[in-house]
Amino acid sequence: MSMGAALSSSRGVHTSRRTHDVPQPSAAGTSAAAAQGPAGQSMDAQEVAKFEAMASEWWDPDGPNGALHTMNPLRTQFARDAICLAHGREARTVQPLRDLSVLDVGCGGGLFSEALARLGADVTGVDTSATAISVAATHAQADPAVASRTHYQNATAEQLQQQGAHFDAVVASEVIEHVSNVPEFCASLVALTRPGGSIVVSTINRTNRSYAVAIVGAEQIMGLLPKGTHQWERFITPEELQEHIERAGAERIGDSGMVMNPFTGHWTFSADKAVNYIMSFRKPAEQQRNP
Amino acid sequence: MKGMLPHLSRGQLLCSYGRSLSSAAALDSIYDVAIIGGGMVGSALACALGRSPLTEGLRVLVLDRAPLPEVSTPLGEAPELRVSTLTPASVRLFSEAGAWDDMAPPRSAPFQHMQVWDFGGNGFVRYSAATAGLPVMGYVAENRVIQAALGKRLKQRTDFVDFMSPAVLQSLTLPAYAPDIQAGVQSNTLAEVGLESGQTIKARLVVGADGARSRTRQLADLRTFSWSYHQRGIVATVRTERPNDTAWQRFLGTGPLALLPVRDGYSNVVWSTSVAEAARLEALTPQEFALNVNQALQGGSMPARNPMLPRASSEDFAPPPTVFAAEGAKTQQSFPLALLGSGRYVRPRLALIGDAAHVVHPLAGQGVNLGFADVQQLVDALAHAVETGRDIGELGLLQDMYESPRQQENASMMTALDGLKRVFEPQDGLLASLRGLGLDMINGSSVMKRQIMKYAMGIA
Numbered sequence: 001m002s003m004g005a006a007l008s009s010s011r012g013v014h015t016s017r018r019t020h021d022v023p024q025p026s027a028a029g030t031s032a033a034a035a036q037g038p039a040g041q042s043m044d045a046q047e048v049a050k051f052e053a054m055a056s057e058w059w060d061p062d063g064p065n066g067a068l069h070t071m072n073p074l075r076t077q078f079a080r081d082a083i084c085l086a087h088g089r090e091a092r093t094v095q096p097l098r099d100l101s102v103l104d105v106g107c108g109g110g111l112f113s114e115a116l117a118r119l120g121a122d123v124t125g126v127d128t129s130a131t132a133i134s135v136a137a138t139h140a141q142a143d144p145a146v147a148s149r150t151h152y153q154n155a156t157a158e159q160l161q162q163q164g165a166h167f168d169a170v171v172a173s174e175v176i177e178h179v180s181n182v183p184e185f186c187a188s189l190v191a192l193t194r195p196g197g198s199i200v201v202s203t204i205n206r207t208n209r210s211y212a213v214a215i216v217g218a219e220q221i222m223g224l225l226p227k228g229t230h231q232w233e234r235f236i237t238p239e240e241l242q243e244h245i246e247r248a249g250a251e252r253i254g255d256s257g258m259v260m261n262p263f264t265g266h267w268t269f270s271a272d273k274a275v276n277y278i279m280s281f282r283k284p285a286e287q288q289r290n291p
Numbered sequence: 292m293k294g295m296l297p298h299l300s301r302g303q304l305l306c307s308y309g310r311s312l313s314s315a316a317a318l319d320s321i322y323d324v325a326i327i328g329g330g331m332v333g334s335a336l337a338c339a340l341g342r343s344p345l346t347e348g349l350r351v352l353v354l355d356r357a358p359l360p361e362v363s364t365p366l367g368e369a370p371e372l373r374v375s376t377l378t379p380a381s382v383r384l385f386s387e388a389g390a391w392d393d394m395a396p397p398r399s400a401p402f403q404h405m406q407v408w409d410f411g412g413n414g415f416v417r418y419s420a421a422t423a424g425l426p427v428m429g430y431v432a433e434n435r436v437i438q439a440a441l442g443k444r445l446k447q448r449t450d451f452v453d454f455m456s457p458a459v460l461q462s463l464t465l466p467a468y469a470p471d472i473q474a475g476v477q478s479n480t481l482a483e484v485g486l487e488s489g490q491t492i493k494a495r496l497v498v499g500a501d502g503a504r505s506r507t508r509q510l511a512d513l514r515t516f517s518w519s520y521h522q523r524g525i526v527a528t529v530r531t532e533r534p535n536d537t538a539w540q541r542f543l544g545t546g547p548l549a550l551l552p553v554r555d556g557y558s559n560v561v562w563s564t565s566v567a568e569a570a571r572l573e574a575l576t577p578q579e580f581a582l583n584v585n586q587a588l589q590g591g592s593m594p595a596r597n598p599m600l601p602r603a604s605s606e607d608f609a610p611p612p613t614v615f616a617a618e619g620a621k622t623q624q625s626f627p628l629a630l631l632g633s634g635r636y637v638r639p640r641l642a643l644i645g646d647a648a649h650v651v652h653p654l655a656g657q658g659v660n661l662g663f664a665d666v667q668q669l670v671d672a673l674a675h676a677v678e679t680g681r682d683i684g685e686l687g688l689l690q691d692m693y694e695s696p697r698q699q700e701n702a703s704m705m706t707a708l709d710g711l712k713r714v715f716e717p718q719d720g721l722l723a724s725l726r727g728l729g730l731d732m733i734n735g736s737s738v739m740k741r742q743i744m745k746y747a748m749g750i751a
């Protein structure tokens with residue numbers, strides 16, 4: 001897909017809410033999933049529309065996704081360490097994820113996918129927004145090293161699951177809070193992970209503080225995120241997340257809060273999980289016997 | 292590890308995880324880091340990148356219009372005129388990069404003391420390594436020795452670095468700068484370096500290490516600020532009456548004169564002065580020139596101790612040695628002095644280092660050390676990028692982890708050196724005595740002295 005096409009399609013998203021229920025063949029996506037219907041769709045129609053409004057600005061570090069840009073190195077480190085732990089690799093090396101397959105669910109414009117690809121992983125990024133997928137594919141294209149290790153598809157986790165796809169690791173960052181059926185979504189994440197593989201989820205906690213920070217602060221006062229980006233009631237606590245994933249058959253390995261310094265925009269790991277947090281899980285290897 | 296493999300297999304290795312043939316072929320002609328200019332600073336960057344297990348996986352190119360010097364001046368022969376003072380921080384960088392052994396004494400000279408005083412006898416500062424609990428304050432090495440040591444080390448690392456010379460930079464295309472949608476979506480676009488030969492090279496990061504008149508800086512459209520001191524520096528190789536273990540610096544009415552020990556018992560003079568005076572000094576015979584140096588070092592008044600300061604905390608003033616013309620040395624030469632800074636050091640996929648980013652007065656011997664500190668910072672930034680999956684040419688990374696810390700540091704050094712020079716210019720009256728008092732206070736206060744010293748030594 002050409003740059004022009006990617007951009008013009010993303011400009012049209014305000015008025016079009018069709019993409020979420022008719023997954024379109026994406027720029028890089030050659031998968032059968034793209035052609036399938038919306039079965040297993042867990043993304044909510046309105047949620048999709050909201051995100052599409054942002055899609056074209058995914059790669060502007062000063063744009064509405066600026067916070068994701070600054071958070072990206074931190075979540076990448078967390079995922080790198082979790083995946084390396086599960087696969088017995090040395091994390092602080094050149095391309096520690098080389099030759100591992102990683103699924104990035106809700107990849108958006110591909111920020112996280114590209115970082116994981118630079119660490120050597122073979123990344124599949126899926127998103128229910130066709131626009132985001134074309135932005136991601138367009139962006140990856142310019143650097144052959146990134147292009148060769150990223151594959152984007154306009155699909156849902158559930159659709160991939162139906163195809164029987166499996167990955168060495170599955171990540172879902174800043175997406176579960178937009179999902180309508182959380183237990184089902186979590187079950188897909190686990191089902192898509194190979195036995196012995198890891199799952200990394202990051203999201204926003206449901207606390208008074210997260211209400212203040214994410215809704216009042218980021219959306220209404222600072223204008224960091226467009227209004228209506230998040231619905232606080234949908235936020236998930238670490239306990240709930242752990243419960244959903246463990247019920248689906250993976251065990252929690254570790255977690256951490258992630259805190260942004262509002263003055264420098266710099267993110268650090270923290271024991272404070274009241275707002276942003278990230279959690280890793282491992283799917284036990286013995287499940288191999290009864291798939 | 293990739294860095295351990297012979298050079299030829301690298302392309303194949305890169306191909307092995309490429310998805311399609313065409314992207315694998317494209318990968319092969321792309322460098323991670325293309326360094327324009329293999330001077331002391333550019334070569335040091337290439338060496339230092341090869342030192343860390345994280346960055347030695349990068350594919351590095353060094354290109355220069357001239358071949359990399361590989362041969363040092365032979366020991367025993369008179370040293371080259373152009374020398375650099377290496378701070379302990381720079382020495383550490385070279386040690387870690389495996390290049391120090393070929394620069395270490397006897398190829399360079401250590402010094403244990405530094406003494407600064409002025410022509411009016413208004414005060415002095417004397418620093419000793421022992422005060423900071425260190426064996427040496429620094430080393431003086433010929434630029435050619437530094438270059439040769441770095442060049443030799445790089446030739447041993449052809450597994451990870453390629454050279455191209457003669458290669459002259461002619462054009463540079465960087466990804467769009469404005470943070471608009473278009474630029475964002477294109478931020479993966481690689482930089483393209485065009486050479487005079489017509490060849491083009493793609494890179495994820497272009498590093499401009501092409502010196503004070505950096506073509507890279509010009510092509511990237513980066514603005515500079517600069518002013519001339521209306522002065523010239525004269526360099527000469529001399530002999531001293533007794534072995535020299537001190538970096539001497541005296542502020543004369545016309546500018547500072549430094550006498551630095553170099554290898555084999557030689558010393559180097561760096562004398563900054565007015566254009567007219569420089570022309571006169573340059574025309575002298577080496578013997579006459581030595582006589583002028585002695586007058587400048589020994590003449591005027593020598594500082595008296597300040598009775599207000601406690602004796603125990605200050606080091607005594609030491610008289611400088613008498614110098615002689617050195618047989619077999621090149622005659623003294625002069626060069627123009629200027630201050631220059633680039634407003635920005637980075638752009639998407641571009642970083643400037645060394646003199647390409649900043650040129651300071653050679654006063655404190657900091658010029659090239661600022662460049663080596665740039666190298667250290669950039670290597671750290673790139674190692675962080677490799678570790679966290681960031682694009683090594685990403686503007687945000689270069690800004691936060693390279694430019695901003697270096698610009699603060701370099702700016703304060705530039706103002707300090709410029710300020711120091713200006714303060715020392717007038718020789719008479721109130722200002723001079725105030726200055727004299729200031730110098731004495733520094734000499735007396737060990738805390739302040741240690742701070743200044745550590746700063747100058749690059750370990751603060």
Ligand SMILES: Cc1cc2nc3c(=O)[nH]c(=O)nc-3n(C[C@H](O)[C@H](O)[C@H](O)COP(=O)(O)OP(=O)(O)OC[C@H]3O[C@@H](n4cnc5c(N)ncnc54)[C@H](O)[C@@H]3O)c2cc1C
Pocket residue numbers: 327328329330331332333354355356357373374375376458459460461500501502503505506524526561626644645646647653655656657658659660662
């Ligand atoms: C006389 C003199 C005395 C000095 N004394 C001291 C001192 O005592 N202590 C100190 O610390 N500093 C001193 N300095 C400063 C010091 O020499 C510089 O800081 C240092 O040389 C800078 O190194 P660099 O690698 O950044 O640039 P350079 O040494 O200028 O190297 C630039 C390289 O880029 C190459 N190049 C340039 N343009 C192109 C192009 N278009 N295409 C391809 N290649 C290109 C050149 O061939 C060269 O190899 C002195 C400087 C002078 C002039």
